[in-house]
Amino acid sequence: MKKFLLQIMGFIITFLLINILVGYYYNIPVKKSIENKTHKKYKKYSKVHDTTNTYNTIFLGSSRGYTAYNPVIFDSILDTKSFNMCTGSQNIIESYYILKDILEFQKPKTVVYEMFLPSFDTTDDYYHILSNASFLRSSKVKRELIVNGFGLSGIANYLSPILRNKLYIKADIMKLLVGGNSTVTKKKNNSYWVSGYLHEEKEVDQYTISNFERMVNLDNTSTSTMKLEYFNKLTNLCKEKGIQLVCVRSPFPPTRLNNEDDSDNKLVTQYFNDLCTQNNVEFFDFNSINNANYRYEDANFSDSHHMNYKGANKATMQLAELIKDYYEK
Template sequence: MKHSFLQKAAAAALFVLLTAALLAAADFLLVDDVHSYSRVMLQELYRDAGNIDTLFLGSSHCYRSVDPAAVDAALGTHSFNAGSSQQLPDGSYYMLKEAAAQNDLKTVYLEMFYTGYNESASSNVPLACYLLVDHMNALSPNRYEYLWEMGGLAAFADLLLPARHGIASLSGMPALWQAKLADGYTTDSYRYVTYEDSGEAYRGRGFVYTAGIPQDGFATLLNVDPDAPLSDFGWEYLNKITDFCQENGIQLVLFTAPLPSGYLYNTQNYQAYVDALQDFCTAHAGLEYWDFSLYRLQRDLNLKIEDFSDAHHLNGAGAEKFTAILC
């Protein structure tokens, strides 16, 4: 009986080891995380642990709009831009908790592009979650709480096999393997997150510099429902972020990066979103909301069409103008 038990235990252990080896091989061969802004951003976030006092959170409208180097030069801070593509309110919440666990944060700026706060659930955009949890510390409880709230057990399957949501192109695999075996994960090298053809380049501490000007007009992504300018999901995590900052003595500032006037013109009931956030701030002493699309001193911003890369993102030149005014 004892011999039989040992055989079964050994077989189970061998199965686990083989499965782990196969998953690791699939990850190496198939998953392109070398060309990932969020991978480099999180590597730098952990490297800067203990030094960050000012944190920026939000979607691509955050990491394409605010340059931490310019912020620090103006304000004498040590800031970090923890924005990520399509970052939803729950992603901002868990990135806030992850950063606060390692740093004595003084101020958090939460970029409030309205589409994310009108999603009904995080599971509608699972990639927004995977872009972060794939590169979070494996021992971080925030990683698993975020993953569970986004997709439950099914999401953990994707964590075990990232190739299901991040597979590389067949033609690019040989170069990818070479990069992984060489300097693909070197923290201070941005060669794999610099794209000369498209004019995009990662510039450090989460900031992505973008070239180009709008080519396809200013059609809106989403109109605002005046009766529900934020979804229940949006309100839930805005409250969680606000409460967390209040409980931990962190100053929270809500802001929206500038949008082209043509985009706003094509977005119905946008003012309802602004009013809802201003009312929220009124109900929370010390909280402010700044919408730079509606900034009264637009001449100070001096933004032109050539300062935007598309219908609703600033390019690098626009980001530098905006960062100066934000400071």
């Protein structure tokens, strides 16, 4: 029995040591970029936590919103002061708690939420979730995000660097085994950050265009009941604080849309439209609105679903005009 207990104790100690080492290793680049003030999430949260900055419009959502809406252009049309708080793989639960944290420092009049089906699906990327959590200023909101938002899985991933970094650990192991990909070229420094928005100059290449994968739709994606509840929470929070919530579905490359069954795209549009109608929220889907002044091309994208600056200029202007027309009704 004593030997068994010692084995268990040894396993626990070994597991804890490995977790400490993994956490330390994967935190090195984050720590360095924060010290150098180059970490983009650090910069984002620093801006909204600084009460000398007064933002009346906040953008929330995934990286599709991060690369699609330029606050500088948006503000020039609507005379607002906006900030883009979209982040990579940000799901609706994160968006809700990010807004709760922001409201302790800012008093926005409008929140623009970028609708993306994977933000409502049943999968969770804890690396990004806990990265966002680490920058929340309110310890209460951070605890609510991890515990209330993701339950036991959230707590387990918070406590275990191995769990939250498992995808990156797997990728690093594969690199060691296969020796990496020598054909991969370094990405040129053709992007920069402004007011939380990522200005990307890269243009999607023809090879990528010809190999666009099938888009996520209601046929191949399961939505999470809990995440749908958090959309209701987001709308109720905005109503409670007197914030106008506007939801938008960002454009996709036209070739990718044309390769899809048109009914699949219409079903996603209708799904989000119904969700917003139930909550009395305005919804704009750039993939279903016909406007001769805003024709999106494949060249307006940097990959299969992120916009480059040319596309973002169009999307931002179109969104600003739609909101302006909506308020003037």
